[in-house]
Amino acid sequence: xxxxxxxxxxxxxxxxxxxxxSDFEMxxxxxxxxxxGQLLVRNLYLSLDPTNRIWVSEADSYLPPVxxxxxxxxxxxxxxxxSRDPQFKEGTNVQGMxxxxxxxxxxxxxxxxxxxxxxxxxxxxFGLFGHVGxxxxFGLxxxxxxxxxxxxxxxxxxxxxGSLVGQIGKIKGCRVVGIAGGAEKCRWLTxxxxxxxxxxxxxxxxxxxxxQHCPAGVDVNFENVGGEILDAVLGVINNRARIVLCGLxxxxxAVKPPPGPYHFGNILVRRARVEGFIVLDYLPRAAExxxxxxxxxxxxxxxxxxxxxxxxxxxxxxxNKLFEGKNVGKLVVKL
Amino acid sequence: xxxxxxxxxxxxxxxxxxxxxSDFEMxxxxxxxxxxGQLLVRNLYLSLDPTNRIWVSEADSYLPPVxxxxxxxxxxxxxxxxSRDPQFKEGTNVQGMxxxxxxxxxxxxxxxxxxxxxxxxxxxxFGLFGHVGxxxxFGLxxxxxxxxxxxxxxxxxxxxxGSLVGQIGKIKGCRVVGIAGGAEKCRWLTxxxxxxxxxxxxxxxxxxxxxQHCPAGVDVNFENVGGEILDAVLGVINNRARIVLCGLxxxxxAVKPPPGPYHFGNILVRRARVEGFIVLDYLPRAAExxxxxxxxxxxxxxxxxxxxxxxxxxxxxxxNKLFEGKNVGKLVVKL
Numbered sequence: 001x002x003x004x005x006x007x008x009x010x011x012x013x014x015x016x017x018x019x020x021x022s023d024f025e026m027x028x029x030x031x032x033x034x035x036x037g038q039l040l041v042r043n044l045y046l047s048l049d050p051t052n053r054i055w056v057s058e059a060d061s062y063l064p065p066v067x068x069x070x071x072x073x074x075x076x077x078x079x080x081x082x083s084r085d086p087q088f089k090e091g092t093n094v095q096g097m098x099x100x101x102x103x104x105x106x107x108x109x110x111x112x113x114x115x116x117x118x119x120x121x122x123x124x125x126f127g128l129f130g131h132v133g134x135x136x137x138f139g140l141x142x143x144x145x146x147x148x149x150x151x152x153x154x155x156x157x158x159x160x161x162g163s164l165v166g167q168i169g170k171i172k173g174c175r176v177v178g179i180a181g182g183a184e185k186c187r188w189l190t191x192x193x194x195x196x197x198x199x200x201x202x203x204x205x206x207x208x209x210x211x212q213h214c215p216a217g218v219d220v221n222f223e224n225v226g227g228e229i230l231d232a233v234l235g236v237i238n239n240r241a242r243i244v245l246c247g248l249x250x251x252x253x254a255v256k257p258p259p260g261p262y263h264f265g266n267i268l269v270r271r272a273r274v275e276g277f278i279v280l281d282y283l284p285r286a287a288e289x290x291x292x293x294x295x296x297x298x299x300x301x302x303x304x305x306x307x308x309x310x311x312x313x314x315x316x317x318x319x320n321k322l323f324e325g326k327n328v329g330k331l332v333v334k335l
Numbered sequence: 336x337x338x339x340x341x342x343x344x345x346x347x348x349x350x351x352x353x354x355x356x357s358d359f360e361m362x363x364x365x366x367x368x369x370x371x372g373q374l375l376v377r378n379l380y381l382s383l384d385p386t387n388r389i390w391v392s393e394a395d396s397y398l399p400p401v402x403x404x405x406x407x408x409x410x411x412x413x414x415x416x417x418s419r420d421p422q423f424k425e426g427t428n429v430q431g432m433x434x435x436x437x438x439x440x441x442x443x444x445x446x447x448x449x450x451x452x453x454x455x456x457x458x459x460x461f462g463l464f465g466h467v468g469x470x471x472x473f474g475l476x477x478x479x480x481x482x483x484x485x486x487x488x489x490x491x492x493x494x495x496x497g498s499l500v501g502q503i504g505k506i507k508g509c510r511v512v513g514i515a516g517g518a519e520k521c522r523w524l525t526x527x528x529x530x531x532x533x534x535x536x537x538x539x540x541x542x543x544x545x546x547q548h549c550p551a552g553v554d555v556n557f558e559n560v561g562g563e564i565l566d567a568v569l570g571v572i573n574n575r576a577r578i579v580l581c582g583l584x585x586x587x588x589a590v591k592p593p594p595g596p597y598h599f600g601n602i603l604v605r606r607a608r609v610e611g612f613i614v615l616d617y618l619p620r621a622a623e624x625x626x627x628x629x630x631x632x633x634x635x636x637x638x639x640x641x642x643x644x645x646x647x648x649x650x651x652x653x654x655n656k657l658f659e660g661k662n663v664g665k666l667v668v669k670l
Contacts, residue, residue: 054604062604226599245603260595264561268580268611269389269397276603 003030009072009100009315014058017255018323023056024072024100024316031103034084039111041078041094041104046312046333047126048319049075050224053252062278072100072315075131077114077122088113095125100315102335123306127160127330128293131279135246136164137289138282140222141172143244143275148173150219151238153210155229156249157198158185159322160304160330165222166195167302174220177213179206179229181325188328193303206232217241226250227258234263234272241272253323305329338365344407344435344650349393352590353658358391359407359435359651366438369419374446376413376429376439381647381668382461383654384410385559388587397613407435407650410466412449412457423448430460435650437670458641462495462665463628466614470581471499472624473617476507478579478610479555483508486549488568491559491584492533493520494657495639495665500557501530502637509555512548514541514564516660523663528638541567552576561585562593569598569607576607588658640664 005028012025034040055066055073066073076098083090085108096111098104114125126132139161146152152169156162157178166189169176178189178198186198199209206229210218217238223230226248237243251258267274282289296302307327309318312335321327340363347360369375390401390408401408411433415423420443423429431446433439449460462468474496481487487504491497492513501524504511513524513533521533534544541564545553552573558565561583572578586593602609617624631637642662644653647670656662 060604062606248600248603251600257597257600259597260599262592262594264595264599265583265586265592267609268583269395269613271397271611271613271616273608273610274602275608276606278604278606281606 003032004103005029006031006101006103007312008102009312011056011066011068011070011072013068015053015056015253018253019053019056019316019320021316026313031105034082034105037085037107039080039085039088039094039106039108040082041076041096041098041106042081043076043078043098043102043104043312043335044093045077045123045126045335046100046315047075047077047131048309048315048322048331048333049131050247050249050252050322052319053323057252062280073097074100074315075126076104077125078104093122095130100312102312121306123308123330123332124304126332127304127306128164128297128302129290132160132330133164133293134282134286134289135161135277135279136168137293138279138285139244139246139277140165140168140220142282143277144220144222144242146172146174146220149175151175151177151214151216152220152222153177153179153214153218153233154222154224155179155233156224156247157189157195158328159224160327161246162222162224163189163193163304163329164302167193167296169220169222170194171296171301175214175216177210179209179225185328201229207235210236220244222246224249226261231261231263234261234266237266237270237272239270239272241270243267243272243274245274245276249323307331309333311335338367339438340364341366341436341438342647343437344647346391346401346403346405346407348403350388350391350588353588354388354391354651354655356651361648366440369417369440372420372442374415374420374423374429374441374443375417376411376431376433376441376446377416378411378413378433378437378439378647378670379428380412380458380461380670381435381650382410382412382466383644383650383657383666383668384466385582385584385587385657387654388658392587397615408432409435409650410461411439412460413439428457430465435647437647456641458643458665458667459639461667462639462641463499463632463637464625467495467665468499468628469617469621469624470496470612470614471503472628473614473620474579474581474612475500475503475555475557477617478612479557479577481507481509481555484510485554486510486512486551486573487555487557488512488514488545488549488553489557489559490514490564490568491582492524492530493663494559495662496581497557497559498524498528498639498664499637502528503631504555504557505529506631506636510549510551512545514544514560520663536564542570545571555579557581559584561596566596566598569596569601572601572605572607574605574607576605578602578607578609580609580611584658642666644668646670 197213224247227250524530532548559582562585
């Protein structure tokens with residue numbers, strides 16, 4: 001019997017600008033037998049996230065860069081196929097940093113066992129009950145501290161995180177304005193998710209849209225994009241505004257470091273606060289968030305979408321959807 | 336008997352770039368008699384502050400712009416020469432927004448009576464016991480929240496605010512590194528004020544200086560300058576760094592809006608916090624600060640300098656000293 005083969009996407013070159021398929025190389029090798037304490041996980045889903053682009057750049061960041069020749073780092077959900085660790089039974093669904101490959105061999109560090117709840121689709125553990133849910137929940141509530149009656153602006157509002165942030169903002173009593181690309185996304189935000197308004201950055205001036213839809217100014221900005229969009233928002237912030245800096249997707253592909261916002265001085269005169277957010281810091285408090293998010297889901301107050309791409313082989317090109325604004329909701333690859 | 340004349344500096348034009356003397360016009364007019372409830376204050380000292388430049392630009396700010404033709408706004412210390420308000424006796428020293436003129440007529444709103452403490456020079460009520468002291472104290476302690484053992488970097492460190500900030504940082508047990516222009520200022524910081532190190536931005540790379548003098552990175556940045564200096568600091572911040580955005584003096588004279596810092600993305604990956612500070616918000620808590628500052632002064636833990644320019648007629652050109660890095664300590668005009 002020949003050994004089972006494992007396909008792996010390895011980083012072949014540091015991307016310059018947009019990710020090209022040649023920046024990754026697919027290799028294939030046979031699985032080897034497990035050592036004591038190890039597990040073999042067969043990946044079922046990969047999570048694609050804007051931060052993946054940070055991981056492949058050489059910049060000093062919150063995690064070390066993926067090395068050239070290494071398997072691409074990625075959060076994945078899989079099933080334990082073989083176990084030499086009595087803590088983990090075969091057949092258990094697990095989540096971890098299993099990488100862009102068919103199978104991962106792991107010693108169980110940093111791995112989490114997923115609840116056996118058939119009503120919850122596995123991909124929800126990337127989204128509402130995963131890092132995206134934690135990002136939206138703690139980023140907005142812990143850093144943004146929205147108060148009822150305040151105006152919340154969310155960029156990349158039709159993305160996995162942004163769409164949740166806006167809905168949580170509505171639950172907390174805010175006026176919620178989303179910024180997204182295209183009429184269809186904007187319609188989804190206002191007609192299905194309950195946003196008060198949506199600004200289509202592809203069809204006009206974001207600043208004009210903000211002035212129109214935020215008549216009382218902006219108190220909280222959940223920022224996923226940066227660049228010109230953040231600059232427009234900084235132009236209309238109120239005193240004591242809070243800017244949750246969660247992502248700067250507009251500049252992850254930049255070849256030269258882009259300048260910071262031209263309205264930077266408004267942070268001073270408006271006594272505003274800009275604060276960076278990395279979800280890893282909040283993992284110990286996950287239960288808090290999931291309790292609220294689960295209740296809101298049951299009460300019909302939260303909806304989410306999954307954007308599913310089929311096949312490990314399509315992972316590199318699927319990642320670019322995030323930077324081209326082509327996804328709606330949580331982007332995953334189904335293996 | 337002819338009426339007493341009052342010289343007034345009025346804003347003649349919105350400055351473009353550096354302030355020119357022709358942006359102000361000195362007018363002279365006789366004083367008129369007081370109405371019931373009014374005071375006549377003879378100005379003794381004007382406080383010149385970087386924020387004066389903000390007040391004469393047309394940008395939307397934390398105070399309305401000074402109008403063309405209006406007397407230039409300015410904090411001043413004076414003596415009550417005539418009073419038609421029984422609350423204020425003639426001969427009392429007072430501080431208020433009396434403007435760039437020999438005499439101010441005021442109804443007493445926003446005016447504060449200075450303590451009759453001959454040991455304290457009047458100019459200290461602009462500095463240690465005035466808006467500068469409050470700025471340094473609350474900006475550093477309330478926004479920057481320095482902890483013993485952390486590294487604090489202060490820009491414009493030889494200025495009125497910066498020199499106090501660094502000394503308060505030392506009192507709180509921080510490693511304190513100042514950024515200033517010129518060897519003499521740097522020597523003053525390290526040899527007289529007890530800074531651990533000073534970086535002369537005129538004689539080399541600020542980033543290199545920071546790497547050398549902040550071997551454990553930067554935890555708190557008290558920012559008075561912005562531009563390239565802030566950018567260098569953002570390049571070496573630690574996780575959870577706090578940047579107190581108190582001034583952006585490098586860009587107040589800019590003709591076109593300058594870009595924000597190129598290291599803006601580091602705020603995200605380092606989970607840092609950038610927060611704007613305006614001293615007006617802290618006036619109600621002034622007593623708290625002055626109690627500590629007074630004690631530290633008595634204990635010899637704090638020193639300060641006053642940079643005194645003579646003559647109301649020299650106010651406009653003296654203001655430029657702030658932007659040319661030519662002052663050391665608190666800049667005042669003595670009338």
